[in-house]
C-alpha cells in the first residue's frame with residue numbers, strides 16, 4: 001500500500017467554540033504549547049478496580065514501563081490499604097527513576113505515615129491526600145460539616161508537608177461540590193502547603209462545558225491559585241472522561257490524571273493514550289504538549305493487558321486491534337491512494353508497525369489487486385474480475401480471507417495443497433518448574449513428497465514448536481506477534497492461531513485453525529514459511545499465472 005505521509009491537519013484555523021467562562025475577564029489564556037503533566041494512576045485507581053489486581057513484581061515492571069513512556073507522575077498505590085501495597089510501592093521507589101512517584105492517603109495520620117514510608121527511597125516523591133467535599137459525601141459518608149472537612153484537609157496537607165515539599169490535595173467528588181465551598185477548601189489547602197490541586201469528577205457526572213467553566217472559576221477564585229498546578233481526574237461513567245479532561249485543560253488544568261487503557265473504578269478513568277493523542281493530533285487547537293513518547297503507547301497498553309488479563313476491545317481508539325485496520329472497499333481504495341483519507345494519525349507514531357488492510361466481505365477490487373501484487377501476482381483486468389468473484393464467494397463464508405486463500409484462488413487449487421511443507425505429526429511436552437524443558441518434535445511432508453523430522457527445545461511449548469519447525473524447513477522467522485483466539489465455543493471449540501513475522505523486510509502473516517491450539521500454531525507458522533520458500537525459489541511469472549485461468 002502507499003506509504004505517503006498523511007496530511008491530516010484539517011482546516012488551518014479551527015474556531016474555538018467555547019462557552020462563556022464564569023470569570024472570563026480575570027483569566028489570562030494559558031501560554032501556547034504549555035506543558036500538561038501526565039499523572040498516571042493505573043497502579044492505584046486502575047488497580048483498585050475489579051479484574052485489575054497486580055502482584056508486586058508486576059507493579060514494578062509496569063512502573064518501569066510508565067517511566068519509559070515518559071509520564072511525569074506515577075501514583076504507585078494507596079499504602080494504607082495493606083502491607084503488600086507498601087512493599088510494592090517501596091520496591092518501585094527504590095528502582096524507578098525519571099518520574100515523580102506519588103502515594104495516596106486519606107486525611108488521616110496513619111495513612112500519611114504509611115505513604116511517606118513507602119516513598120522513602122524515591123528520588124522525587126509526592127504525597128497525595130484527599131477528602132470528599134460534596135454535600136452528599138460530607139453528610140452520608142463522612143458525617144462531617146463543611147468546617148470539619150476543611151479542618152481535616154488542612155491537617156492532612158500540613159502533615160504531608162512535614163514529609164515532602166510536593167503535596168497534592170484532591171477534593172473527592174469535586175464536580176458535585178458547591179463551587180464556592182470548593183474554592184474555599186482549595187484555598188485552604190494551598191495555604192497549608194499543597195502544590196497541586198486535583199479536582200476529581202469522581203463519579204463521571206460532569207460535561208465538557210461544565211468542567212471547563214469550573215476550572216476557569218477556580219483559577220479565578222481560589223486564594224493564591226497561581227501557587228498551585230490545577231489537575232483534572234475524570235471518570236468515564238458517561239463515556240466523557242477524555243472529553244472532560246480535554247475541556248479541563250482548556251479551562252486551565254495543567255495536570256491530567258489518567259490510566260493506560262482507561263482502567264479504573266467502574267467504567268474507568270480518562271484513557272492516557274486517547275488524551276495524549278488528542279493533544280498531539282490536535283496540537284493546533286489545544287496549544288498544550290506532554291512529554292509522552294507516543295511510540296510506546298501500544299507496547300505499554302499491551303503490557304498492561306498481559307499483566308492483568310484484561311484485553312482492550314477491538315475498536316478501542318489508538319490501541320485496539322481495529323484502530324488502524326480497514327476492511328471496507330471504499331476506505332481501502334482511499335487508503336491506497338492517500339492514507340490521510342481515513343487515518344488522522346500515523347500508526348507508527350503510537351507503536352503499530354503499519355496500517356492493516358483486512359480482506360473480507362466488504363472489500364473491493366483495489367485492495368484485492370494490491371494484496372495480490374504484494375504476493376507476486378500481477379493480473380490483467382479480466383482475470384482480476386474472475387478472481388474477485390471467487391474472492392467474494394469465499395468471503396461470504398469466511399470472516400477474513402487470508403493470503404493463503406488468495407494464493408489458492410489464483411492458482412486454482414486448495415489452500416492446504418499449496419506447494420510447501422505440510423504437517424504430518426507433532427508432539428510437544430512441557431511442564432512447570434526449574435527442571436522442565438519444553439520440547440517439540442515435528443514430522444513434515446515436503447513439496448517433493450519426502451518426509452523430514454526434527455526436534456527442538458524452547459522457553460515454552462510454542463517457542464519449542466516454532467524452533468522445531470524452523471529446523472525442519474530451514475527457514476528462520478522473526479516473529480512479531482502471535483495470538484490465539486477461539487472462533488467457536490463449547491468443549492470442541494476451534495482455536496485460531498495468528499502469526500505475524502518479518503522476513504527480508506516484509507511483514508507476512510499466517511493463520512491456522514484447529515481444536516488443538518498447538519496444531520493451529522504450527523499451521524500458521526508453516527503458512528508463512530511456505531510463502532517464503534516459494535518466493536525465494538522463484539517469484540511466479542505473471543504470464544504463467546495468468547495462463548492458469
Ligand SMILES: CC(=O)SCCNC(=O)CCNC(=O)[C@H](O)C(C)(C)COP(=O)(O)OP(=O)(O)OC[C@H]1O[C@@H](n2cnc3c(N)ncnc32)[C@H](O)[C@@H]1OP(=O)(O)O
Nearest residue numbers: 045048078080081082106107108130131132141142172202
Ligand atoms: C475515590 C477513590 O478512589 S478513594 C480511594 C479508594 N480506594 C480504596 O478504598 C482502596 C484501599 N482501601 C482500603 O484498603 C480500606 O478501605 C482502608 C484500609 C483504607 C480502610 O479500611 P477500614 O478502616 O476498614 O474502613 P472502610 O474502608 O470500611 O471505611 C472507610 C473509612 O475511611 C473514612 N474516610 C473515607 N475517605 C476519607 C478521607 N479522605 N479522609 C479521612 N477519612 C476518610 C470513612 O469515613 C470510613 O471511616 P470509618 O471507618 O470511621 O467509618
Ligand SMILES: CC(C)C(=O)C(=O)O
Nearest residue numbers: 130170172173200202
Ligand atoms: C482519590 C481521588 C483522586 C479519586 O480517585 C477520585 O476522586 O476519583
Ligand SMILES: [Mg+2]
Nearest residue numbers: 045202233265
Ligand atoms: Mg478516581
